[in-house]
Amino acid sequence: MAAEWGYSPTNGPDVWARLFPQAGGARQSPVDICTSIASSDSNLEMKKLTFAYESQSDLRILNTGHGWKVEAPQSGSRLEGGPLGEDIYQLEQFHCHWGETSAEGSEHTVDGRAYAGELHLVHWNTTKYQSFAEAAQHPDGLAVLGVFFDVGNESNDEIEKIVSTLSEIKFKGQFTDIPDVIDPTTFLPSGLGYWTYLGSLTTPPCNECVIWIVYKEPITVTEEQLVQFRCLSACSGEAEEFIVKNYRPPQPLGNRALRECNA
Ligand SMILES: Cc1ccn(O)c(=O)c1
Numbered sequence: 001m002a003a004e005w006g007y008s009p010t011n012g013p014d015v016w017a018r019l020f021p022q023a024g025g026a027r028q029s030p031v032d033i034c035t036s037i038a039s040s041d042s043n044l045e046m047k048k049l050t051f052a053y054e055s056q057s058d059l060r061i062l063n064t065g066h067g068w069k070v071e072a073p074q075s076g077s078r079l080e081g082g083p084l085g086e087d088i089y090q091l092e093q094f095h096c097h098w099g100e101t102s103a104e105g106s107e108h109t110v111d112g113r114a115y116a117g118e119l120h121l122v123h124w125n126t127t128k129y130q131s132f133a134e135a136a137q138h139p140d141g142l143a144v145l146g147v148f149f150d151v152g153n154e155s156n157d158e159i160e161k162i163v164s165t166l167s168e169i170k171f172k173g174q175f176t177d178i179p180d181v182i183d184p185t186t187f188l189p190s191g192l193g194y195w196t197y198l199g200s201l202t203t204p205p206c207n208e209c210v211i212w213i214v215y216k217e218p219i220t221v222t223e224e225q226l227v228q229f230r231c232l233s234a235c236s237g238e239a240e241e242f243i244v245k246n247y248r249p250p251q252p253l254g255n256r257a258l259r260e261c262n263a
C-alpha cells in the first residue's frame with residue numbers, strides 16, 4: 001500500500017518525490033515571490049483577468065485528511081483573461097493551507113515572508129479539456145487563484161461559514177453540506193493586483209499543470225478561525241492527529257518567468 005503522504009518529517013514535502021516523481025520537477029509550486037524580479041507585462045493589463053461566479057448554497061465540504069475542501073463545480077463560472085490566453089476556466093473546488101502558528105501557513109511567500117494561510121480557488125480549462133482530471137494532465141489545464149490570509153480582529157464572514165461546519169467533519173473522510181450561500185467573489189481582496197507564473201499542484205502528485213495567479217493583497221481572518229482549522233483530524237478513527245500544518249515550502253523558481261499585474 002503506497003505510504004500515505006502528509007506533512008510530517010517521514011512523509012512530508014522532503015520525501016514526496018520518492019513516491020511522486022513529478023514533485024522533483026523544474027516547474028514546481030509554491031515558490032518564493034521575489035518582488036524585485038517580477039516583471040510587469042502590458043499584455044496582462046490589456047487582457048484584464050475577469051471572473052464571474054455563482055452564489056451557491058449546499059456546497060459539500062469534506063475533510064480530505066490534509067485539510068478541508070469545498071467541492072464547488074460551477075458550470076456557470078468563468079475565469080478568463082490575464083495570463084489565461086483565450087481559454088475559459090471553470091471553478092472546481094476551493095481549499096486552504098495553514099500552519100501551526102500564524103507566523104507561517106501560506107505556501108507562496110513574498111520576499112521570504114510567509115502569511116498565516118493561503119486560500120486556493122481551483123479552476124480547470126473547459127475550452128480545451130473535457131474534465132478536471134483530463135485538464136490536470138496538461139500544462140495549461142488548471143488555473144489556481146491564491147489569496148493570502150493575514151490575521152486581524154475582524155472575523156471573515158465567508159470563512160466563518162466554512163468554520164461553522166468543521167465540527168461536523170472532524171475526521172478524515174467526513175463531509176457535510178454548507179447550509180449558507182457561498183459567493184466565491186467574497187474571498188477575493190479588494191485590490192486585484194497579482195503575480196503569475198507557471199507551476200504545479202502543491203500536493204502529490206504535484207502535476208505541472210497550473211497557471212498560478214497569486215493576489216498581492218491579503219484578506220483578513222481571525223486567529224480563532226485558524227485555530228478551528230487546526231482542530232481537524234488527519235485520521236478517520238479515534239486516534240486524533242490534528243492537521244496543524246498543510247503547506248508545502250517554496251520550491252526553486254529556476255528560469256521561469258514571474259510576471260506581475262497591478263490591476
Ligand atoms: C488541484 C489542487 C490540489 C492541491 N492543491 O493544493 C491545489 O492547490 C490544487
Ligand SMILES: [Zn+2]
Pocket residue numbers: 095096097120202
Ligand atoms: Zn492548494
